Structure formats: C-alpha cells, structure tokens
Amino acid sequence: MHKHAMPQEGSDTFNDQVRIVLVETSHSGNIGAVARAMKNMGLGNLWLVNPSSFPDEASYARSAGASDVLDRARVVSSLDEALADCILVMGTSARGRKVPWPVMAPPQAAAMASEHSAKGRVALVFGRENHGLSNDELQRCHYHIHIPSNPDYSSLNLAMAVQVICYELRMQYLRGLEEGESSAYLEAMVAPxxxxxxxxxxxxxxxxxxxxxxxxxxxxxxxxxxxxxxxxxxxxxxxxxxxxxxxxxxxxxxxxxxxxxxxxxxxxxxxxxxxxxxxxxxxxxx
The missing domain is CATH 1.10.8.590 (Helicase, Ruva Protein; domain 3)
Structure with missing residues (x-):
C-alpha cells in the first residue's frame, strides 16, 4: 500500500513529548503532507481528531516516505482526549479574537514548547483546512501561535503551517545540542x-x-x-x-x-x- 519508510531520527524528547494534533482534517492527503513535514524536522508524534478519512492511499502517497509517522498516528474522537495528559497546549490562530489570548510567533512558541517538553507532554494544535480552530477549541490552549504571513495573502496550507512550527522546533533542538547540559544551579524555578x-x-x-x-x-x-x-x-x-x-x-x-x-x-x-x-x-x- 505504501513505500517503506526511512528510519526516524532519534530524539526521545521531541518524538515522545511533543505531539502535533490535527483537528477534523478534511483531506487525507494533507495528513500525509503533515507527516512528511514532521519527519523532515525529526518529529514523529501525530494525533488526529476525527479525520474525515484515514488511513487511506492518498495519505500515504503524500507522505513521501514518512509512512512510519502515519503508522504510529493516534486517531481519537475528541480534542479533550488528545490533550488530557498534556501540561502545555498551544493552538495556531489568527489575531483579532474578541477576548485577546496570550499569543506569540513561531520562534517563541517553539522555545516554550521545547522547554516544557522536558517536564511533560506538549500539544501543538492545528485546525480545519477551511476555518481553523473554533473559539471553544482555542480556549483549551494556554497560548496561541500566530504565523505572521502576508496580510494580503495570509492563508497557509495545513502542511505549510505545520512545517513552519516544526522547523522552529528543529532549530531549538539543534541549538540545545550545541549548548550541552547547563548547571542545575543556574536554572530558573518559576513554574510547575x-x-x-x-x-x-x-x-x-x-x-x-x-x-x-x-x-x-x-x-x-x-x-x-x-x-x-x-x-x-x-x-x-x-x-x-x-x-x-x-x-x-x-x-x-x-x-x-x-x-x-x-x-x-x-x-x-x-x-x-x-x-x-x-x-x-x-x-x-x-
């Protein structure tokens, strides 16, 4: 049904602790494209909330060798189920909500997600292709992530949006490898x-x-x-x-x-x- 996957790069913190959550994806090909974007950046923990169609040939065809991400994907019936054991939830959103919510750009969001992934599970939530996440779903999030795209042409394909966030996570991971371990005595203690x-x-x-x-x-x-x-x-x-x-x-x-x-x-x-x-x-x- 699908091509054999290339081995996944090892990174326990990101693969196990950071999950990409897609809510009610309409086109299964987009799920495959998201899996490809994730694996490009060393991520492999994909959760799907009520996808219209999965698994199918289109999703594996669009994954272009990231079939192992699709094989391990978790399909759940509600967003609450996808988030229940997480300690940090961040959802992608446009600005301009009636009740302003804490919002940050992808680099800052990736830094926060990377930091918290060492303490517990982190969810990055992406909405439907046509209208994103609902207000109720966005209120499940601690923070919103806004990708500052061209205001005259701001709509991003789902996989493109995931790729932007996953790239920033990848950069955080690589910077962490370069810095090495920091002294526990210098680390701040400000939150659970x-x-x-x-x-x-x-x-x-x-x-x-x-x-x-x-x-x-x-x-x-x-x-x-x-x-x-x-x-x-x-x-x-x-x-x-x-x-x-x-x-x-x-x-x-x-x-x-x-x-x-x-x-x-x-x-x-x-x-x-x-x-x-x-x-x-x-x-x-x-």
Whole structure:
C-alpha cells in the first residue's frame, strides 16, 4: 500500500513529548503532507481528531516516505482526549479574537514548547483546512501561535503551517545540542515542572475538571447564568490558564469550591470532589 519508510531520527524528547494534533482534517492527503513535514524536522508524534478519512492511499502517497509517522498516528474522537495528559497546549490562530489570548510567533512558541517538553507532554494544535480552530477549541490552549504571513495573502496550507512550527522546533533542538547540559544551579524555578518544584503540573484533564466545578459553583450561588454567560467563563479561563497550576493547587481550589457548595447547601450527594492528594493543614494556607 505504501513505500517503506526511512528510519526516524532519534530524539526521545521531541518524538515522545511533543505531539502535533490535527483537528477534523478534511483531506487525507494533507495528513500525509503533515507527516512528511514532521519527519523532515525529526518529529514523529501525530494525533488526529476525527479525520474525515484515514488511513487511506492518498495519505500515504503524500507522505513521501514518512509512512512510519502515519503508522504510529493516534486517531481519537475528541480534542479533550488528545490533550488530557498534556501540561502545555498551544493552538495556531489568527489575531483579532474578541477576548485577546496570550499569543506569540513561531520562534517563541517553539522555545516554550521545547522547554516544557522536558517536564511533560506538549500539544501543538492545528485546525480545519477551511476555518481553523473554533473559539471553544482555542480556549483549551494556554497560548496561541500566530504565523505572521502576508496580510494580503495570509492563508497557509495545513502542511505549510505545520512545517513552519516544526522547523522552529528543529532549530531549538539543534541549538540545545550545541549548548550541552547547563548547571542545575543556574536554572530558573518559576513554574510547575521546573527542577525543584514540589508538585507535578496539572494536566489538561485536571484543569478541565476544575473549570466545570467552578462554573457549577458560580451557578449555584447565582453569580453566573448559563443562559446569559457574557464573557465570564472565558475571562476566568484566561486568568487560571495564565497561572499554570500544579496538581496540589487544583486540589486546594476544588476543595474550596466543595466547601462553598456545602455552606450554600448545594452540594449533591455523591458529587463531592475527592482530591488525588489531600493537602496538609500547612499546605492549604500561608
């Protein structure tokens, strides 16, 4: 069905930790072209969310020898499934959203993705060929990536967009080889996942559970109306996503939410949040 693949260059950090996520790709040939772009730059972790057609002959034909990337590709039914175990999510987007989101160009995005790949899984998300990612999907991202193309002709083919980002990742990888290992004593510790941080970063699944719990509590105390939401949850999402929470912080916040529900008499039987690690008395306060 397809040509034998050339060996994949070894790079555990990038191959295993950085995943390229394509959402509802319409043309299977574009999936093959993306696989080729990835392998050109030493990447091999491809996730597909509800592709219209895959696998098929067109995808393997367009991969031009990167069939091993397609062979290992994961097909999932939802974006949440593709992101659940990631600690950093970055989605490609045009500028000009109603609620501005943290946005950066490909070189800065690649540097951040490379840094975080040493701490946990990183997802780089690309949308549909005709209209990209939805607002809801973009709100799943910590940061947006904007490729500063010609404003008079800004539309990029899906594989071209992936190639731009993968090239910047490749440059980060090569620079890392040249620099060698840095002293642990000189490394900054500013966020979960950094060397010396006491608790692992919260996963996307943990954070989504918190956002669902938070919204329910705001409804319970009559602060938020689902039938007239305005921008409340979007702005709260932006606030908490900027904080880059760890697992203990999520547990403490959900414990607070459960206490609010109990005090308000709105906590349903069997719905009480059970943290994965119970904080001690000292950990829950300054």
């Amino acid at each position: 996942g950094d060397n010396g941080w006491d608790v692992p970063p919260a996963t996307v699944n943990d954070v989504e559970g918190f956002f669902g719990h938070l919204e329910q509590v705001l409804v319970d105390v009559n602060f938020h109306r689902r039938d007239n939401p305005r921008q409340l949850m979007s702005r709260l999402r932006r606030l908490f996503q900027r904080a880059r929470m760890d697992e203990m912080e999520i547990n403490i916040l959900r414990g607070v939410l459960s206490a609010v529900q109990k005090a308000a008499g709105t906590q349903q039987s069997g719905k009480k949040h059970k943290p994965t690690a119970e904080p001690s008395a000292d950990e829950g306060r300054e």
